[in-house]
Amino acid sequence: MGSPQPDQQLAITTARTVLGTLIQAGIRDLVISPGSRSAPLAYAAAEAEHAGLLKFHVRIDERSAAFMALGLAQSSRTPVAVAATSGTAIGQMLPAVMEANHTATPLLVLSADRPDELHGTGASQSTKQKTIFSDHVRLALNVPAGQQAETCLGQALLALQGDAHLPGGPVQLNLQFRDPLTPSDNESISNPYWESLTPGTWPLARAEQQAAPAPATKSLPQRRTVVVAGHDAGPQAQEFAHQLGLPLFAEPSSNARFSDHAITHYRPLISVGIEHIERVVLFGRPTLSRPVARLMADPSIASAIWQPAPVAWYEAGRRREMPIGNWQELQEFAGRAPAGWLAAWQELDAQALELRTDIDRNTSINGLLVAEAIWEHQPEVLLLGSSNIVRDFDLAARPSDGIAVHANRGLAGIDGTISTALGLAVGSQRRTVAVMGDITFAHDASSLSWTPGEKKPELDVVVYNDGGGAIFSTLEHGAVADSGRYANAVERLFSTPQDFDIQSLAKAYGWEYERADSKEELGSLLGHRGGAALRLIEVCASRDHLRADNQSLNEKIGQLSWPGQ
Numbered sequence: 001m002g003s004p005q006p007d008q009q010l011a012i013t014t015a016r017t018v019l020g021t022l023i024q025a026g027i028r029d030l031v032i033s034p035g036s037r038s039a040p041l042a043y044a045a046a047e048a049e050h051a052g053l054l055k056f057h058v059r060i061d062e063r064s065a066a067f068m069a070l071g072l073a074q075s076s077r078t079p080v081a082v083a084a085t086s087g088t089a090i091g092q093m094l095p096a097v098m099e100a101n102h103t104a105t106p107l108l109v110l111s112a113d114r115p116d117e118l119h120g121t122g123a124s125q126s127t128k129q130k131t132i133f134s135d136h137v138r139l140a141l142n143v144p145a146g147q148q149a150e151t152c153l154g155q156a157l158l159a160l161q162g163d164a165h166l167p168g169g170p171v172q173l174n175l176q177f178r179d180p181l182t183p184s185d186n187e188s189i190s191n192p193y194w195e196s197l198t199p200g201t202w203p204l205a206r207a208e209q210q211a212a213p214a215p216a217t218k219s220l221p222q223r224r225t226v227v228v229a230g231h232d233a234g235p236q237a238q239e240f241a242h243q244l245g246l247p248l249f250a251e252p253s254s255n256a257r258f259s260d261h262a263i264t265h266y267r268p269l270i271s272v273g274i275e276h277i278e279r280v281v282l283f284g285r286p287t288l289s290r291p292v293a294r295l296m297a298d299p300s301i302a303s304a305i306w307q308p309a310p311v312a313w314y315e316a317g318r319r320r321e322m323p324i325g326n327w328q329e330l331q332e333f334a335g336r337a338p339a340g341w342l343a344a345w346q347e348l349d350a351q352a353l354e355l356r357t358d359i360d361r362n363t364s365i366n367g368l369l370v371a372e373a374i375w376e377h378q379p380e381v382l383l384l385g386s387s388n389i390v391r392d393f394d395l396a397a398r399p400s401d402g403i404a405v406h407a408n409r410g411l412a413g414i415d416g417t418i419s420t421a422l423g424l425a426v427g428s429q430r431r432t433v434a435v436m437g438d439i440t441f442a443h444d445a446s447s448l449s450w451t452p453g454e455k456k457p458e459l460d461v462v463v464y465n466d467g468g469g470a471i472f473s474t475l476e477h478g479a480v481a482d483s484g485r486y487a488n489a490v491e492r493l494f495s496t497p498q499d500f501d502i503q504s505l506a507k508a509y510g511w512e513y514e515r516a517d518s519k520e521e522l523g524s525l526l527g528h529r530g531g532a533a534l535r536l537i538e539v540c541a542s543r544d545h546l547r548a549d550n551q552s553l554n555e556k557i558g559q560l561s562w563p564g565q
Contacts, residue, residue, distance in 0.1 A: 010184075011177035014149055015040035016047070016193050018110065018175065019081075021153045023053050026202030027079050027108070029427070030056040031069040035085020037125065038112035039181040042083075051194035057426065057454060059419070062089045064447040066096030067416025069107055071423020074406060075381070078202045079106035079160045080427075086113045087125035090132055095415040100170040101136040102410030103232070104312035106160040107170040109133070115145035115178045130174045138162070138169045145176040161203060167312045213327040215243045216336070223335030225279040226345075227261075228292060229254035231409040233284025236306070238262070240281065240330070245337035247345040251288050252393040253384060253409060258401035263345050265352035265395060267291050268557040272348060276562060277301055281334050282321055285313045287409040288394055296321065304333045313410065344563045355556045356395065359549055365541050366549075367392035369519040370464050374435055377526040378402055379460075381428050383421045385436025386412045388471040388546075389464055404428070414440040418447040418461060425457030432458065433526070438465040442498050448509035448534075456533035460526065461511075463502055463536065466543040468495035473547040482547070495543075506536040515540065 019030070019041070030045050032038065048054035057072075059065035062084045069082040084090060090111045100107040114126040131140045139159040141152040152173060162168030183191075213236065229237035229250035237256035241248040249266035250257040263269065270291040277295070280303040286292045296303055297320065305321035316323075324330045360369055371392040374382070378400065384390040384407040406424055408417065418441070421434035441463045450456060472478065472494040481490035491497070506513035512532035516522035516539050525537055 011040040011145070011179075011181055012043055012183050012187075014143065014175065014177070015044035016191075017149050018153060018173070019044045019048050019054060020193065020197055021150070021157075022081060022108070023048065023197060024200045025157050026200040027081060028055060028199075029069070029072050029076070029078075029080045030054060030110075031059060031065045031072070031080065031082045031423075032056055033059055033062045033065045033084045033089060035089060035112065036181060037114065037177055038083050038085040038110075040177055041110060041112060041175070043183050045083075047189055047191045048194060050189045051191075051197070053194060053197060053199055058451045059447075060449065060451075061446055062092035063095060063416060064419040064444070066093040066107070066109075067099075067419035067444075067447075068423040068426075070096050070100055070105055070408075070416070071383075071406075071420040071425075072427040073100075073105050073107055073423075074103075074420075075404075075424045075427030079108055080423075081108040081110055083110035084112065085125065086111070086129060087127055090129045094133060094136070095413065097133050097170045097172075098136050099408050099410040099413065099415070102313050103408075104162070104167040104169045105410075106168045108156060108160060109137070109170065109172045111172060111174045113142075113174050113176045115176045131172075133170070133172050136170065137172045138166065140172040140174070142174040143176060145178040149173075149175070162310070165310060167310045169312055213239060213243075216328070216331045220244070220331060221335040222338040223278050224276055224338060224341055225281060225334040226277055227334075228280055228282045228286055228296070229256040230282065230284035230286035231407065237283035240283070240306070240334075244331065244334055245342055246281075246334065247337075247342050249292065251284075251286070252390065252397045253405045253407040254284050255405055256283065257397060257399050259399055260346065261342065262399040263349045264398055265349050265356070265557060266345075267394060268554045269345070269348050269352060269560070270295055271558045272560050272562060273345065274298070274301075276344075279303065279334060280321075281306065281330065285311075285409065287412055288391055302333075304330060306330055340564075347563045348560055351560055352557045356553055359553055363545075364518045365516075365522075365539060366546075367464060367466075367470075367541070368396045370435065370462070370522060370539055370541075371396035373519045373522040374433060374462065374526065375400065375403070377433075377523060379433040379526075380404065380430040381406070381424055381432040383407065383417070383424055383432065383434040385417045385434070385440040386414050387437055387440060387469065388474070389435055389437050389440075391471070414443050416444055416447070417441075418444040421459060421461065422447065422457065425459040429457070431460075431529075433460045433462060435462040435464065437470065438463055438467065438502075439469045439496060439498065441465075441502070442500060445500075445505055448505065448511060448536075450510065450534065458529075458533050460529070460535050460537055462522070463538050464541060465502065465538055466541040466546075468497035468543065470495070470543040470546050473543065474550045478547045502536060502538045510534070511536045513538070
């Protein structure tokens, strides 16, 4: 093989062009992990930050870096770039890219790479990474070493934004760099390249807030319709329910649960009222509830989904709901609530609350009480871990406004939850609370490491430690465990209890540690934060009675009678 021609453009020059173009497009944050092949991006980032044009965040674990970038992008609603060296470093980003794909989060992966002449030679850290993310990115582009990046950059920015046919989402820009990977000897951090650069504003950040849709202007038929607000439905779901007098079944991360139309205990109440429901209108993505899934799949109930723009979480034609993108047409489909329709659901909700309160009185702490304590505290930004804890909030979070609720519900994984919380806290620059189970915490515990010299965000991580993965006991696996037919296999394979000391981990990573043993203690800790920016709060509990309590509550609520019968 002949020697490659000398580069007409140094790697550092390409890196400056890339970051400079992103800054001009309105991108302000870069999360980067250490590495040699990505060094040109690192030096260019240092120059850009020195010029006041970019903020970079260093994470030593690329998986953590990608999830932190995910949180940053979701809190700022602006694309965030994440960069790393070649090889396994890029593979570590796949879980966050998958989540970004299903949530239409604009995440730009800048994957540093070896030049083509080194591939297939056994060169260190060289692998086939140009299309490593496959269908999980909107676009995968490659910039060969020594070639101009402008065309690919323009395509990447358009794909991040999306269009009328495809929602925005993650994009990979693979940058092949040849040596030298460092600036020339006569260059410094005060590089003149950045002096004439003007920061731009991302198009979606520039757009004005969409005005509240107009109420119905003509008479509508009366129909017993319910509104389901899944993840990321937004306030339009609440507005729609309010305009037509309809009950609202809103997941906590829908950000629509803030009026008395929201039925807190809708999940177990569906079995009580399903025979009375004529139609369903869906906003956002329903992720939490098998009862909701059965409701949406019921062939005797007509259903529609509000879809004024393309979405990332399902493929056209793969769901039974009729897509509607016109507000008036959606109103005509739903109709107005008949007299007493909303009141009946509200009465059932009040009865369910009494039943749940009776069960809660038998313990000093459980997941529902933790959810109540945190929700009543009204954190500005709240991240709910997947698995059982988000379902506790779904049952316990009373309608309330003012909380920006996030959750990684794209694929509902426990991956990167601490990292996502750090990104949300840094991106929002507001006090953030993240709550998760002990297994979710353990999965991402190494992300507690914070880079010295970077400003710490205000973040409380509340760990509900009940000694394992509790959610499986509420599913069919719980019945297998109760039967004893598989000895302790369910406990080992599904609950997977771990032996680790959260207080010691907090000390090791430099976080403040607190412990709460009751709802009141947790509420007091959340209300009196102290001076530490990063704090771990451990709530120790037992899951011994979780399955029985869950079954008892569902059975009691399911036995309620429809009002008037």
